[in-house]
Amino acid sequence: MYRLALLIVMFLSTQLETQAQSNYEKGMQKALTLWGENKPDDAVNLFERIASAEQDNWLPPYYAAQVLIIDGFTKLKDAEKLDAQLKRAQDFINDATAISKENSEILVMQALLHTVYVSSDGAKYGMTLAPKVAQLYEKAYKLNPNNPRVVLNRAEWNIGSARYFGQDTKPFCKEFDKALKLFANFKPETAFHPNWGQDRAEEASKSCKE
Numbered sequence: 001m002y003r004l005a006l007l008i009v010m011f012l013s014t015q016l017e018t019q020a021q022s023n024y025e026k027g028m029q030k031a032l033t034l035w036g037e038n039k040p041d042d043a044v045n046l047f048e049r050i051a052s053a054e055q056d057n058w059l060p061p062y063y064a065a066q067v068l069i070i071d072g073f074t075k076l077k078d079a080e081k082l083d084a085q086l087k088r089a090q091d092f093i094n095d096a097t098a099i100s101k102e103n104s105e106i107l108v109m110q111a112l113l114h115t116v117y118v119s120s121d122g123a124k125y126g127m128t129l130a131p132k133v134a135q136l137y138e139k140a141y142k143l144n145p146n147n148p149r150v151v152l153n154r155a156e157w158n159i160g161s162a163r164y165f166g167q168d169t170k171p172f173c174k175e176f177d178k179a180l181k182l183f184a185n186f187k188p189e190t191a192f193h194p195n196w197g198q199d200r201a202e203e204a205s206k207s208c209k210e
Contacts, residue, residue, distance in 0.1 A: 007050065022042075024054060028192050031063065040071045048073035051095065059192050065109055072116040082120055089113055104147045104195045107140040111153065118185035133157055148182035149197045151175055156204060176205035 027050045035043035044064045051060035055109060068089035073080045098107050114129040114136070137154035144150055155175035162169045183198040 003040050017030055019154070024050065024057075025191075027062070028063075030190075031060075032143040035063075043067050043195060048092075051092075056098040056099060058103065058106065061099075062106060062109060062194070064090040065096065065113070068092070069109065069113050072113075074121065076116070076120040076192040077119065082116070086113055102143055103124055104140040104144040104150050107143070108147075108153050109138050110151050111136040111140070112156070115157070130161070146182055148179045148201065149194060150185050151199045152177075152179040152181060152197050154177065154206070159208070173205070173208035176201055176208055180205055 027046060031043045031046040031050065032044060034040075038132055044067050047060045047064035047067070051057070051064065053124040066086050072082055072085050072089070075085065091112065093110055096109075097103070100106060111133045114125075114133045118129050118133070134157065137150065137157055140147070140150045141154055147199040152175075153174050158175075159169045159172045161167075162164060162172065180198070183201055186195070188195040
């Protein structure tokens with residue numbers, strides 16, 4: 001009788017776990033779809049709800065931050081609204097970092113957040129945040145030099161810096177080719193792990209050689 005009861009409990013636990021995973025997958029897919037439909041606010045709110053339910057999973061807050069950061073590039077001239085948006089994104093990055101420390105994907109997202117600030121007002125943020133962006137990419141590269149997004153974004157930042165200081169950008173072109181090779185062999189851990197950037201690497205590689 002005890003053995004039967006134990007088997008029943010194990011079966012029910014497995015069923016509940018499968019159901020919970022299914023709900024997680026459905027939620028993540030829905031949130032990504034909303035983002036693809038140009039509904040960033042709805043996407044962020046859904047990622048936030050998923051994060052509340054999946055408190056040991058860094059991906060929902062990572063995506064919530066990513067949506068806010070990417071959308072932030074469209075609000076560079078609205079300083080007040082942009083600042084509020086990026087502060088919210090920073091909270092999500094902090095949540096993701098608390099769950100997964102020393103994560104190269106999260107470091108890239110943090111660097112991108114600082115980049116939005118620098119892009120919005122270079123005079124105000126450049127001196128303080130530009131060095132932090134460079135440091136974040138170097139740290140991410142040391143952690144995972146085979147992460148294609150690390151190689152791509154690090155190269156883009158370095159080229160931007162070279163242009164700003166009037167330096168030759170050609171030496172960095174090979175980094176885009178390296179990123180493309182890494183993208184070709186990259187396999188995300190799950191369907192929802194970061195897998196973006198290949199199209200940008202292709203465009204950057206082509207543009208760099210023209």
